[in-house]
Amino acid sequence: MTPDIHLAPIDVVVIVAYFAGILSFGLYFSRFSKSTSDFFFGGQRFSAWILAASMLASIVGSYSFVKYTDAGFRYGLSSSMSYLNDWFYVPLLMFVWIPVIYFARVRSVPEYFERRFDARARLMCALLLAVYMLGYVGYTVFTLGKVAHALFGIDLFAACAVITAITGVYITIGGQTAIIFTDLAQAVLLIVAGMCVVVLGILFLGDGAGFTTGLHNFWAYLPTEARIPFAGFNAPSDFNFVGVFWQDMSNSFVFFFINQGLIMRFLAAKSMQEARKTLLINSCCLLPFAVIIVGGPGWVGNAIARMAPESLDPDTPGADAFIVIAHLLCKPGVFGLMVAALIAALMSTVDTMINALSAIAIVDVYQPYLAPGRTDRHYLFVARVVSVVAAAGGLALVLLFDRFDSIYEAHAAFTAAVTPPLAVSVVFGVLWKRYTPSAAFWTMFIGTVAAVVSFAYPAVVKPFMALHGMVVTGEEFKPSYMRALFLLVVSGAGGVAVTFFTRPKPESEIAGLWIGSIEAGRATFKGSPPSDREGRKVVTHLTIVAAAGGPRRDSDSRHVVSLSRDAMTQLAAEPGDLLYIADARRWLGGVRSLHAVADPPHENVDGLRLDESAVIDGNLIARRPVRIEKII
Amino acid sequence: MISAVSIWMPLIYQYGVGGVVFLIGLTLVLRSQACDIRRRSDRFWLFVVVGGMALYFGVHLAVYLLALYVLPHGGRGVG
Known part of the structure; x- marks a missing residue:
């Protein structure tokens, strides 16, 4: 009661x-x-x-x-x-x-x-x-x-x-x-x-x-x-x-x-x-x-x-x-x-x-x-x-x-019908270079059809339940849990079968998108070869400069900023490296921050030189110091 | 009275079948160099991943031992 x-x-x-x-x-x-x-x-x-x-x-x-x-x-x-x-x-x-x-x-x-x-x-x-x-x-x-x-x-x-x-x-x-x-x-x-x-x-x-x-x-x-x-x-x-x-x-x-x-x-x-x-x-x-x-x-x-x-x-x-x-x-x-x-x-x-x-x-x-x-x-x-x-x-x-x-x-009713085919196609896609576009589509399609079938004919789940000693008759027969295993197996089998009869994407087109090409993904992300040299974080002040000809951006529309030679050394950064610039107050959690690409260093003792659009986009406050770290 | 098999089987299955999934994943990321142990940060994250698995197993095992051997006759309290 x-x-x-x-x-x-x-x-x-x-x-x-x-x-x-x-x-x-x-x-x-x-x-x-x-x-x-x-x-x-x-x-x-x-x-x-x-x-x-x-x-x-x-x-x-x-x-x-x-x-x-x-x-x-x-x-x-x-x-x-x-x-x-x-x-x-x-x-x-x-x-x-x-x-x-x-x-x-x-x-x-x-x-x-x-x-x-x-x-x-x-x-x-x-x-x-x-x-x-x-x-x-x-x-x-x-x-x-x-x-x-x-x-x-x-x-x-x-x-x-x-x-x-x-x-x-x-x-x-x-x-x-x-x-x-x-x-x-x-x-x-x-x-x-x-x-x-x-x-x-x-x-x-x-x-x-x-x-x-x-x-x-x-x-x-x-x-x-x-x-x-x-x-x-x-x-x-x-x-x-x-x-x-x-x-x-x-x-x-x-x-x-x-x-x-x-x-x-x-x-x-x-x-x-x-x-x-x-x-x-x-x-x-x-x-x-x-x-x-x-x-x-x-x-x-x-x-x-x-x-x-x-x-x-x-x-x-x-x-x-x-x-x-x-x-x-x-x-x-x-x-x-x-x-x-x-x-x-x-x-x-x-x-x-x-x-x-x-x-x-x-x-x-x-x-x-x-x-x-x-x-x-x-x-x-x-x-x-x-x-x-x-x-x-x-x-x-x-x-x-x-x-x-x-x-x-x-x-x-809704999770069991939708999740297994998606899970299988992601796992195969990210781990198996040979896995084909057609196979991905048919994995999801076959899995979804199998889900519908398993609701109409729950008996198809019985072998998976019997394998684990579960009750498969009478009122105690409840297939909803093991339906997930059934759909994982059916979707997976469908995906594997279709893969062997269809053509995969060329390796060059999937660089960075599967397990064997993470390094290629890092390079694409940065726009140049990654730098793994480890430096220290730097705290400095902002120097807003007027940008002749508009805001300074790189080819990926990222802001370009410059630091002193000493700061670049501390960060272990080179021109072209990706930097993260945040209000020095850590408790803000990054709400006032932006990513920017490092330019060649300026000749001043310290300070981060950037244009006003970067300050606005990063919600930065001009009089507040910033903490800078090299991302990649 | 629940049998010893019924009590321990879930733990064995969890870390047996789950452990196989974990080891396959670990093997794949190491062989493909998605986790490159020449890189210091990747060594750190590898330690975190293996340590996390050990932590989860340790916590589950500790609760099992507490359940079976500390105040084993459940169902009655003091006062």
């Missing part, structure tokens, strides 16, 4: 204050969005810490709180599985995929598909990706709307519409820069709120005897199987280890390799090394936190329901577990903060997806096919219009998801 839960007036004040604050925050940072590059990628200027934190907020959606608290409440620590099994493909992500997309200067994954394969593969990829992300927007909005509707009596569609409208405002106006900074703020709230419930839960379990006793009781009341960090190997059918393992092998892969929202965070980094640091901070430091944030309330709830069933009904519906546990543990005001955290989780996921959808619509469809050669201002305007349309589209999908029996079913 779900207890009667009401918002106290102070809770409402906290939620309204939160909404107002986050909207103001997003609008403030919208002034840093001047071009499509800023709108989609934040100008490729940010530090790892800020990107990793905002990435965490994008990964943790409101559905995460609902889904993982539910799993934690019913099964214990095994709810952490999905967050802690992503390390296996980090070698490929860190040494291949991040360098390839960063150095290739692609603006979207479909754009990579055109350069690595052809226009047909790009369109297919864009289509699948758009369906995936629009589905994610609708699903995430739907999840929170469902909670609001069930517990507070708010009309489902009205709740979703208000949340989508507020999120849409700051994305439409602010773009990626606004998203990165609002997500940073929301990440802080998520961490505080999740940890708050866990700590209060431990204190509750201490029964007045303190935190240490509470911790002891938490562990003591959990049965052994709830303490194990993995579910049972192949049972129960709705939550077992091997099913989650394979579903995640595809879903997590797509999240880090293909999900345009996260890819754009890597591309927003000031350098490739910083993109790697973003991944490291996220995977090693923040994801373990995320496990506790989203699963921890369920874990303490599990122990509380055993110690004090009169306070927390062990039969509480899983979908309500987070709100019920938070309501039990939090005083008025703090409970408002929890609800705000749920909303923050939703907004920070939805904003990323809507912006990413907009990027794909402009970069992969509108600009190349519908309106090539228009001004950047025009594309920026259309990007904002698309953001509004995408928000409305996601909202419309709420009605579709509402027809499913559960949020799990709704989630599985």
Whole structure:
């Protein structure tokens, strides 16, 4: 039974204050969005810490709180599985995929598909990706709307519409820069709120005897199987280890390799090394936190329901577990903060997806096919219009998801159908030089058809389930988890078969786009041979010079600046090297910064000489010192 | 009572099958020189990648040992 839960007036004040604050925050940072590059990628200027934190907020959606608290409440620590099994493909992500997309200067994954394969593969990829992300927007909005509707009596569609409208405002106006900074703020709230419930839960379990006793009781009341960090190997059918393992092998892969929202965070980094640091901070430091944030309330709830069933009904519906546990543990005001955290989780996921959808619509469809050669201002305007349309589209999908029996079913319905073919085509494309453009297209097509077939005839998944000892008959037959493995195998087999009967692209046309040509990608990125000599960072002041004949730019339209001979020596830089110039205040995270190419040194003692357009483009302040480092 | 196989099988599968995926990836990046160990920064990131895998395994193993051998009779507390 779900207890009667009401918002106290102070809770409402906290939620309204939160909404107002986050909207103001997003609008403030919208002034840093001047071009499509800023709108989609934040100008490729940010530090790892800020990107990793905002990435965490994008990964943790409101559905995460609902889904993982539910799993934690019913099964214990095994709810952490999905967050802690992503390390296996980090070698490929860190040494291949991040360098390839960063150095290739692609603006979207479909754009990579055109350069690595052809226009047909790009369109297919864009289509699948758009369906995936629009589905994610609708699903995430739907999840929170469902909670609001069930517990507070708010009309489902009205709740979703208000949340989508507020999120849409700051994305439409602010773009990626606004998203990165609002997500940073929301990440802080998520961490505080999740940890708050866990700590209060431990204190509750201490029964007045303190935190240490509470911790002891938490562990003591959990049965052994709830303490194990993995579910049972192949049972129960709705939550077992091997099913989650394979579903995640595809879903997590797509999240880090293909999900345009996260890819754009890597591309927003000031350098490739910083993109790697973003991944490291996220995977090693923040994801373990995320496990506790989203699963921890369920874990303490599990122990509380055993110690004090009169306070927390062990039969509480899983979908309500987070709100019920938070309501039990939090005083008025703090409970408002929890609800705000749920909303923050939703907004920070939805904003990323809507912006990413907009990027794909402009970069992969509108600009190349519908309106090539228009001004950047025009594309920026259309990007904002698309953001509004995408928000409305996601909202419309709420009605579709509402027809499913559960949020799990709704989630599985779209991710299982879309992610495996994309994952296979990216892996083959980046690792296998022989993999052909036709094979990439047919990999995605065959995989999508196979997904449709597996929904019509679920029996095709049975061999993969039987191989792992899972139940394949009666009501316990639930193919949704292992459908991912089925589609990975079918897509892969299709891709391999087509490759051997079709012609690959010449090696010269895919330089920098596969594992054996990373060095070529580095050289293309820089525009000259890379320099690996390591120097030190330099702090100096700006000297603005009037540029005769207009702003000084190189052939790639990058600003050209000059430093003193001594500074160039300290940086170990040569003329033509790529420099990163940022306001010396590190806590700004790169919001005031730009990339520029080094000119031959000037003869003054120190100072960075640049023209005014560079100062404006980098949002630099003339009287503030800057920190300079050599990028490549 | 859950069996020892049921308890330990997920950990073995996770780091067995997952470990194979990890090692294939590592082998490919080293053989293709996408990770060039002559470069200092690449050596650092290689150490990070291998260390991260060891860290995840260590944490999982530690939780297993805590689950099985610290307060092994779960379901009851003090007070």
